[in-house]
Amino acid sequence: MADLNADVLTRIFLHLQFTERVRLETVCHLWHLVLQSNACFSDMRQLDLSDFLSNTTADYYQQVSYPVLLLPYPSYSLQESISLSPTIMGVVERCGSYVRSLSFGSRWLKVRQHVVDTIARNCTQLRQLDLGAVILNADISHLLQTVAGQLRVLSLEETSWVHNEHAEKMANLLSSFTRLESINLRSAMFSIQNIVHLPSTLRQIDISHAHHFSESAMVSFLRLHPLLETFTASPCPVMNQDILDALSDLPLLSSLSLGFIDDRSIDMSCLSRLTRLRSLTLQSVSSLNETSLLSILSSLTSLSTLSLRRCDRVFDYSSLSFCERLSHLTITDTMQLADTHLILLAVRSSLRHLHISNCINVSSQGLCYALSHSQLQELLITHCPSITDEVMYTVVTTQETIKEISIQRCTAITSKGVAALAWLRNIRGLRSLDISKNRQIDDSAVESLHNALLTLARRPHPCLSASDTDCHKRHKKRELSPMKEQSLTLLVAQTSVTQSVEAKVEDFINLIY
Numbered sequence: 001m002a003d004l005n006a007d008v009l010t011r012i013f014l015h016l017q018f019t020e021r022v023r024l025e026t027v028c029h030l031w032h033l034v035l036q037s038n039a040c041f042s043d044m045r046q047l048d049l050s051d052f053l054s055n056t057t058a059d060y061y062q063q064v065s066y067p068v069l070l071l072p073y074p075s076y077s078l079q080e081s082i083s084l085s086p087t088i089m090g091v092v093e094r095c096g097s098y099v100r101s102l103s104f105g106s107r108w109l110k111v112r113q114h115v116v117d118t119i120a121r122n123c124t125q126l127r128q129l130d131l132g133a134v135i136l137n138a139d140i141s142h143l144l145q146t147v148a149g150q151l152r153v154l155s156l157e158e159t160s161w162v163h164n165e166h167a168e169k170m171a172n173l174l175s176s177f178t179r180l181e182s183i184n185l186r187s188a189m190f191s192i193q194n195i196v197h198l199p200s201t202l203r204q205i206d207i208s209h210a211h212h213f214s215e216s217a218m219v220s221f222l223r224l225h226p227l228l229e230t231f232t233a234s235p236c237p238v239m240n241q242d243i244l245d246a247l248s249d250l251p252l253l254s255s256l257s258l259g260f261i262d263d264r265s266i267d268m269s270c271l272s273r274l275t276r277l278r279s280l281t282l283q284s285v286s287s288l289n290e291t292s293l294l295s296i297l298s299s300l301t302s303l304s305t306l307s308l309r310r311c312d313r314v315f316d317y318s319s320l321s322f323c324e325r326l327s328h329l330t331i332t333d334t335m336q337l338a339d340t341h342l343i344l345l346a347v348r349s350s351l352r353h354l355h356i357s358n359c360i361n362v363s364s365q366g367l368c369y370a371l372s373h374s375q376l377q378e379l380l381i382t383h384c385p386s387i388t389d390e391v392m393y394t395v396v397t398t399q400e401t402i403k404e405i406s407i408q409r410c411t412a413i414t415s416k417g418v419a420a421l422a423w424l425r426n427i428r429g430l431r432s433l434d435i436s437k438n439r440q441i442d443d444s445a446v447e448s449l450h451n452a453l454l455t456l457a458r459r460p461h462p463c464l465s466a467s468d469t470d471c472h473k474r475h476k477k478r479e480l481s482p483m484k485e486q487s488l489t490l491l492v493a494q495t496s497v498t499q500s501v502e503a504k505v506e507d508f509i510n511l512i513y
Contacts, residue, residue, distance in 0.1 A: 008250040009034045014043050019052070022094070041095035049088050050105025061135070089118045096122025103130035106157075114140040120146050132157035132184065141169045148176040155184040164189070174198060185210050186232075196221045204230040208259070213237045220245035234259025235284055241266050259283035264313070268292040272299035279305035279328075287315060293321040301325070309333060317341040324348050332357040339366025346373040355380040362386065368394040375401050380434075383409040389417030396423050406434035408491075413438060418445035422452035434491040442496040450505035453488065457508070 004012075013021050013035060026036045027403075034040060092099075102123055104111065111134055120143040129147065131140070132155040144151075154177070158164045161167035176198035179182075182204035185192055191212035195205070202225050207213070215238045222228070222243070228250050233239075239261050247256070248270040254277060266287040271277075272295045280303060282288055288311045297303070297319040306323060307330035308314065315336045320326075321344035331337050331352060337359045343366055344350075351374040356362055363386040371379075371394045379395065379402060381387055387410045395402065402424070407413050418441055424430060425448075435441050488509045502511050 006030075006034050010039050013040045014029050018044065018091070018095075022090070023314060028313050042098050044095035046101040047091070047095065047099045048103045048105050050090060050103075050107045051111065052087055052091055053109075088115050092118050093107035097125065099123050100125060101128035101130075101153075102126055103128075103132075104134050105134035106130070108133050108135055108160075110135040111138055116140055116143050117431055119143055123147070126151060128153040130155040131159050133159070135160045135162065136166065137162040139166045139169065141166075141173055144170075144173050145176060146244035148173070149178055151177055151180055153182045154180060156188060157184040157186040159187075159189075182230075192218050196224060198225070200225055200227060203227055206232040207237060208233055208257075209235050210237045214242060215240055219246050220242050222250065226251060228253055230255040232257040234281065237265065239266065244268070245270055247271075250274070251276070253277060255279040257283075258285060259309075261285045261287055263287055272296050274300065276302060280304055281305075281307040281309075282311055283307070283309040285311055289313045290316040290319070292315075292320075294381055297322045304328065306330070318344060320345040321348055327351060328353040330355040331359060335361055337362055339363055339369070342366040342370045346370040350374060352376060353378040356384060357382040359384055360386065364388045364390040364394075367391050371398050375399065377401055378404045380404070380406040381410055382406055385411060388412045389414055389420070392417035392420050396420050396425075400425050401429070402426065403429055404432040405430065406432075407438070408434050409437040411438050411440060414440045415442050415445040419448035423449045424452075424509055426450050428456055430488055432489045432491075435495060435497075436491045436493040437495070439494070439496050441492075443498055443501040445498055446490065446492070446501050446505055446509065446511070449488065450509055451492070453508040 009031065013024070016024075018041070021035055021040060025032045045481070055354070086276040096119065100418070102119065116136075116138040124146060127150060128151075129144075129151060136159060144154075156170070168346075170188075170192075171191045174192070174194040179200050179201055180199055181201055183195075183198065183202065184206040185195070186206050186208045188207070188210040192207060192210050193213060196217055198205075205225075205228065218238050219242050223246055229252050230248065231250070231253060232255075234257050236258055239258070240263065244266055247253070253274050256271070256274065256277060256279070258281070260283065264286050268285065268288045269292040273290075277300050280300070288308075291310075293308075293314055297306075301322075302325060304325050305328040306320075306326055307328075309330065310333040312334070314334065317331070317334075317337050318341060318399075320329075320341055320420055323329075323345065326345070326349040329345070334353070337356070338361045342362065346369055351370065354370065354374070354376055355378070356367075362384055367381070367387060369393060371391070376399055379399075381391070387407065389412075392407075392413060406422075407418075413435075418433075418435055421427070421430070421433070433449075435445070441467055489512065490509050491512045493513055497511070497513075499513065505511070
C-alpha cells in the first residue's frame with residue numbers, strides 16, 4: 001500500500017462507504033492527507049444528513065457529545081450518542097462541494113444557525129434542497145440567496161421555525177429564485193403572496209394549508225405560470241370561480257389535487273377543459289355533484305388516477321364508466337357508490353389499484369365482478385360491512401399480481417376467507433395483508449398462510465441438470481434460512497389472533513399487533 005500514490009488511493013476509497021472513509025483517516029499520515037482532500041468524496045451527489053445519525057429521539061438532539069461516526073477519536077462505542085451539529089458539519093465539510101441534492105430526512109431534526117451556515121459555505125452547487133419536517137432555529141436567508149440562481153427543487157413542507165421573524169424572511173426570498181421548477185409550501189408559516197414572483201419555469205407546487213394568501217394573488221400566480229404540470233392545494237387556502245377557471249386554463253396540467261372547498265356555488269365542470277390531466281384528487285369538495293363529475297370524467301380521456309374522498313353531493317357514480325384508462329381508483333366515505341358502478345367501470349377499464357373505504361352499499365357481488373375483470377396490485381377495502389369471504393375466494397381464483405390487501409373492519413370476512421389466500425397463485429409476492437379490527441379472524445388463518453409459504457420455500461426450483469450442485473445448495477440455504485424478501489407483513493390489531501402464534505410463524509410472517 002505504501003507504493004500507491006494519492007490518485008490510486010482516491011479511486012480505492014471511492015468504493016467504500018462514507019463513514020468507512022472517515023474512520024480510515026486515522027490509519028496513517030498519508031491516508032489522512034488523501035482522505036482530507038475533497039476528491040475522496042466526489043461521488044456524494046445526493047446527501048441525506050439523517051443517515052449519519054444513530055438516534056432520532058427528541059432528547060438526542062439536545063445532547064453534547066463526541067460525533068462517533070465521523071471524528072477520528074481513538075476509541076468509541078457505536079452505542080454512544082453523538083451531537084447533531086458536529087456530525088452534520090463534519091459530513092458537509094467533506095463532501096459539500098459535490099452535493100447537488102440535500103435533505104434532513106423529514107425527521108423533525110432541530111437545526112441551528114451554525115449548521116445552516118456550514119451548508120451555505122460548502123454546498124454551493126445545490127440543485128435540490130429539502131427542509132421538510134425540520135425545526136429551524138436559524139435564519140436560512142443567506143443559504144437560499146447563495147443557491148437561488150441554480151436551485152431547481154425546494155421543499156419547506158411542514159417546516160417549523162423557532163423564531164417567526166426568520167419565517168417571515170421567506171416571504172421576500174420567493175422572488176429570488178430564477179430557475180425553480182418545484183416548490184413545496186405545505187403549511188407554510190409565512191405569507192406566500194410573493195409566489196406570483198416565482199419564475200415562469202415552475203412546474204410543480206404544493207400550497208396545501210398555506211396561510212396569508214389572497215384570491216387575487218392566486219389568480220395572478222396561475223396566469224403567470226402556464227407551464228405548471230402539478231398543482232396541489234388540499235386543504236385549499238383560497239378558492240372561488242375565478243381561481244378554478246384559471247386552473248382549468250393551464251394547458252400542461254397533468255396532476256391536480258384539491259380539498260376542503262365549502263363554496264357550493266363554484267361550478268366544478270370547468271375542470272373538463274384540462275384534457276391532459278392524468279391524476280385527479282378531490283377531497284371534501286362540496287361544490288362537486290354528479291352533473292359536474294359527469295362533465296369532468298367524460299372529457300378527461302387520459303385520466304389514469306382518480307381519488308374522490310368524502311364528496312357528499314355526488315349521488316351517482318355512473319360516470320366512472322367513461323374512465324377507460326383508469327388504473328388507480330380511490331373512493332371513500334359515501335353511501336352512493338354501488339355494485340352497478342363498479343361493474344360499469346370494470347367493463348371498460350383495467351384497474352391496478354383499488355381503494356374503497358366506508359362505502360356501505362358496495363357488496364361482494366360488485367367487487368367480485370371488478371376482480372374478475374382486473375389484475376390488481378393493490379386491493380384496499382376498509383369498513384365495508386357487506387364484503388364477505390366470497391371476495392377472498394375470488395381474489396384467489398383471479399389475481400396473479402397482487403402485492404397488498406387490506407380488509408380492515410370488514411367484519412363479514414372470517415378466518416375461512418383469509419385462510420383461502422394460502423392458495424393465492426403469487427402468495428410469495430404478497431407483501432402486506434391488513435386484517436385488523438375484525439374479531440372473526442383467529443390463529444387458524446395465520447397458520448394457513450404460514451404453511452403455504454413454508455411449503456413453497458421447501459419446494460425445489462427447477463435446475464438445469466440433475467448434477468447442478470449450485471442449485472441444490474441454493475435450495476438447501478432457502479430451507480435453512482428463508483429469504484427476507486419472502487416475509488409477509490400481517491396487521492392483526494383488534495382481531496382474535498393471539499400472540500402465542502407469533503413464534504410459530506415468525507420465519508415467514510411479521511405480525512403487527
